[in-house]
Amino acid sequence: MNIPFLDLGAAYKELQSELESAALATMRSGWYILGPEVEAFENDFAAYCNTAYCVGTGNGLDALHLALLALGVGAGDEVIVPSNTYIATWLAVSHCGATPVPVEPDEASYTIDPGLIEAAITPKTKVILPVHLYGQPVDLDPILTVARTHGLKVLEDAAQAHGARYKGNRIGGHGDAVAWSFYPSKNIGALGDAGAVTTNDPEIADHVRVLRNYGSRSKYVNEVRGFNSRLDPLQAAVLRVKLKHLEEWNHRRKIIAQRYDVGLRGTGLVLPWTPDYSDPVWHIYAVLHECRDKLQTALNAAHIQTLIHYPTPPHLQPAYASLKHPPGTFPIAEKIAKRELSLPMGPHLTLDHVDYVITEILRALESITPSACS
Numbered sequence: 001m002n003i004p005f006l007d008l009g010a011a012y013k014e015l016q017s018e019l020e021s022a023a024l025a026t027m028r029s030g031w032y033i034l035g036p037e038v039e040a041f042e043n044d045f046a047a048y049c050n051t052a053y054c055v056g057t058g059n060g061l062d063a064l065h066l067a068l069l070a071l072g073v074g075a076g077d078e079v080i081v082p083s084n085t086y087i088a089t090w091l092a093v094s095h096c097g098a099t100p101v102p103v104e105p106d107e108a109s110y111t112i113d114p115g116l117i118e119a120a121i122t123p124k125t126k127v128i129l130p131v132h133l134y135g136q137p138v139d140l141d142p143i144l145t146v147a148r149t150h151g152l153k154v155l156e157d158a159a160q161a162h163g164a165r166y167k168g169n170r171i172g173g174h175g176d177a178v179a180w181s182f183y184p185s186k187n188i189g190a191l192g193d194a195g196a197v198t199t200n201d202p203e204i205a206d207h208v209r210v211l212r213n214y215g216s217r218s219k220y221v222n223e224v225r226g227f228n229s230r231l232d233p234l235q236a237a238v239l240r241v242k243l244k245h246l247e248e249w250n251h252r253r254k255i256i257a258q259r260y261d262v263g264l265r266g267t268g269l270v271l272p273w274t275p276d277y278s279d280p281v282w283h284i285y286a287v288l289h290e291c292r293d294k295l296q297t298a299l300n301a302a303h304i305q306t307l308i309h310y311p312t313p314p315h316l317q318p319a320y321a322s323l324k325h326p327p328g329t330f331p332i333a334e335k336i337a338k339r340e341l342s343l344p345m346g347p348h349l350t351l352d353h354v355d356y357v358i359t360e361i362l363r364a365l366e367s368i369t370p371s372a373c374s
Contacts, residue, residue: 001356003344005305006185010348015241022237034230041236044243049172051198053205056231057212060159060181063195064092066229067177068127070207071153073098077126082112083313083333085131089157090314102315104332108273110134110286114142127153132161132171135187135283140166140174155179162187163250165279172198187250187281188242190235249347253282256345256354260285263358267365284309288339291373296341298364304357307342
């Protein structure tokens with residue numbers, strides 16, 4: 001077998017007729033910037049997330065950046081971020097002229113530890129920015145309580161959590177705003193870059209809507225120094241089609257995760273943990289092992305593609321050397337980075353493929369001893 005980490009081509013083939021029909025209708029419409037197709041997706045996705053507003057953006061990083069600006073973040077401010085996340089979370093803060101202040105994750109869930117946030121708050125703190133990493137919802141209630149106590153805003157990074165539920169309710173409107181990415185590999189992905197912000201606050205929605213369009217509500221009238229970050233109508237048409245299938249695709253992911261859970265239990269791998277408050281969507285099925293690199297090499301030899309999310313934490317990236325967080329500053333994030341391995345996952349992965357992955361993992365682990373790991 002040859003098992004890809006994620007088969008994007010299979011997703012296209014399943015929906016080929018619907019996708020091509022939607023794209024053709026958009027091309028024939030003659031409306032290629034914003035317009036009815038974008039508005040229709042914004043309405044559909046807001047309804048799906050049970051929120052009042054959705055504002056489409058050019059990509060997920062812009063969604064984070066514009067949402068932070070709409071929440072009033074600027075030069076000299078601080079934003080609390082996870083130490084364990086993709087660097088886009090930090091970059092959005094930096095693009096506002098603010099400073100990312102890292103907080104370590106809970107070791108069981110890999111998401112930001114709510115119990116450590118309050119100690120990181122200073123007079124400069126403006127926003128708390130938790131990430132629903134790997135499709136696993138953050139424990140939001142204690143974060144929202146801390147934020148309200150200190151007069152702070154909460155922006156959720158839900159780039160990996162389309163359809164995930166926290167205490168029974170879909171992610172999308174728990175905090176002041178939620179930023180989304182529709183990068184092609186996401187649970188609902190466009191055929192290129194795309195993003196959005198959801199919120200129940202009309203002022204935040206309006207601010208993001210103005211910022212994404214050169215700071216303008218009406219042509220040639222620019223209220224603020226805005227940006228060009230508009231969701232493309234072709235991508236909106238694609239996303240409208242895929243949104244109708246998201247629940248089914250997430251269900252398929254859940255079945256795969258359950259198969260991994262059963263097949264890999266007791267192997268020495270640290271398997272994902274799902275707390276009672278969480279209904280994850282398994283964007284990534286992440287395991288930990290002390291001999292991660294050896295395991296990945298063995299699986300690669302068996303034609304099984306795996307990925308690492310993420311090999312270098314943001315605080316150790318050259319881009320953030322100026323913050324002077326040397327190795328060892330955030331040991332939990334660094335430990336995860338050294339041990340994390342993402343197994344094949346996606347709605348088009350067959351159970352035969354999953355069973356093959358499990359078999360090859362078991363075979364590889366038989367020959368790997370922790371003492372042999374460097």
